[in-house]
Amino acid sequence: MDAYKSIKESIILGRYEPGMRLGEETLARELNLSRTPIREAIKQLEAEGLVVPFKRGVGVRNFTKEDIKEIYDLRSLLESYAASQAAINRTEEDLELLLSANQLYEAAIHRHIEDDLQSISNIVNMNTKFHDGVVTAAKNKHLYFHISKVVVVPMVFRSFYWYTDFQLRQSLEVHKTIFRAIQNKEPERARIAMHEHIFSGRDNVLKHFDEIKEAVK
Secondary structure, three states: OOHHHHHHHHHHOOOOOOOOEEOHHHHHHHHOOOHHHHHHHHHHHHHOOOEEEOOOOEEEOOOOHHHHHHHHHHHHHHHHHHHHHHHHHOOHHHHHHHHHHHHHHHHHHHOOOOOOHHHHHHHHHHHHHHHHHHHHHHOOOOHHHHHHOOOOHHHHHHHHHHOOHHHHHHHHHHHHHHHHHHHOOOHHHHHHHHHHHHHHHHHHHHHOHHHHHHHOO
């Protein structure tokens, strides 16, 4: 069992609630692992911003509305820049990967079952696959590191609960617009489309912020 993946999944799904202390000994016992992989997993999660230091040990990060606004503002700047650079630097292999990611995203949307955790998880994973593909195509080794710091995975995951079928299809269409802009080497078009796409996600999180917070309790 991978300690990092297991703990991260529990944070995303709300099994480990915001503000909950994560003790190495307790986690090791729960996951039937030694404390060494637990310690390494916690370090990685802390680097990603999902876990924060407490007076004693660490705990699951708690996000405020102001956090969300600031984080999504940064995401918009970084990912829209990544999209513009991808339009300049992409290879044919990058395009194939992006197209495949979009096809998988579309398939996940078609299979979507409302309020089903696995269904939502598949959508989030395929959405992430596309966004990661854009960053890869940008050919800037520093971008992924910085973007990974501002992707609020639990909030992104929970926000998909409130996406209607129309909103999911709309998200897919924006993905296709971003892909075409990258394919056609139109950096400004790619930048603008990604900028609006990230802000649309931000608006959905903020609109349902109180419900999302309640859902992860």
